[in-house]
Amino acid sequence: MVGLICIFTSNFASEISSCILAKNYGFCNACIIERSFSLHRNHTLKDMENIFQLVRNVIPPLTGKRHKGQDGRIGIVGGCREYTGAPYFAAITALKVGADLSHVFCTKDAATVIKSYSPELIVHPVLDSPNAVHEVDKWLPRLHSVVIGPGLGRDEALLENAKAIIEKSKLKGIPIIIDADGLWLISQQPSLIQGYQRAILTPNYMEFSRLYEAMLRDPVDSSDHHGCVLRLSQALGNLTVVQKGERDLISDGEKVLVCSHEGSSRRCGGQGDLLSGSLGVLAHWAFLAGAEKTNGQNPFLVAAFGACSLTRQCNNQAFQKFGRSMTASDMVSEVGTAFSKLFET
């Protein structure tokens, strides 16, 4: 088992790159196998080398002193008649990563279905009601982060409600993860999220292309993935962008982290939903942890790196057991052991 972590900065003229080879899940003991960097960015590279340790640092310890809710109350906005799996995968993953409560705000049609998958989720059948925004807004003061988009669909009225929920969340300063159809909305109206640095966008290949073209008015340059993710983040006002793919590229417009932790070649639907759900929790933890725990690094970069590694580790473990028949539910079953292997050993 070998994972590769690379770090690049935004300065193309003097690009820093560092690749850390991590063996046997022992990322703390990662050894540097290649490094080239400019002088003035030296300190940044050193800080970033131990990104895996930074993820560990932000995880709240399990103690008897904490009450229910303290380790995370996460909201998922999504779930409609067609898509009930996506919000379920995101919400259950948030719980299994360590959130205490996971809320799903979905349409009436979807609610009973989602509830029947799991009694652990709190499901609000409000998203297509006339007072949807008010119904979600009531809960926002109690939520630590929101994930907008898994299984939301593209119905105009639902997208309008999602837009208003994003605006309400911004006013409260809540970290917002935007995925799937939430990204569709952003590619139509980028100003909705532009400049809000507590947002993390998690586009897949297609979603990234749409966003990039909307913001940069150019097609994606397939010979310069790093440059593209960096430019997209910058154009959006330096919010965090996670471009999912064979290697996940994570940027805040200053740096690009590359996560190529070993997953598998199985590409069933729902894997991105595990990523956005786990990111909901990790973003909250990293944000709360403060600069000391993240060594002054952007907490959302740290959280994104953790979520990408975890999702890929779940994929790897589930694939070893089930091979071609592996599905997203099999990955959900691996969250606990994958998390321990990566972050608690």
Ligand SMILES: NC(=O)C1=CN([C@@H]2O[C@H](COP(=O)(O)OP(=O)(O)OC[C@H]3O[C@@H](n4cnc5c(N)ncnc54)[C@H](OP(=O)(O)O)[C@@H]3O)[C@@H](O)[C@H]2O)[C@@H](O)CC1
């Ligand atoms: N069980 C459930 O309920 C699930 C529900 N889900 C929900 O579905 C909704 C729509 O989400 P989405 O991701 O299917 O939509 P979108 O961005 O239009 O992409 C679709 C098309 O993009 C393309 N494509 C993708 N990757 C590519 C690549 N690497 N390279 C090249 N092309 C690539 C590919 O095009 P094709 O191969 O068909 O030409 C693909 O068909 C959303 O709400 C989501 O949450 C999912 O979460 C899954 C589990």
Ligand SMILES: Nc1ncnc2c1ncn2[C@@H]1O[C@H](COP(=O)(O)OP(=O)(O)OP(=O)(O)O)[C@@H](O)[C@H]1O
């Ligand atoms: N070619 C690949 N090789 C290895 N891992 C990949 C590859 N493509 C995607 N992944 C991983 O799968 C996860 C989900 O990415 P993906 O691009 O499938 O998202 P998605 O299309 O939004 O998924 P979903 O079906 O949930 O909507 C990410 O953690 C990513 O690292």
Ligand SMILES: [Mg+2]
């Ligand atoms: Mg997706």
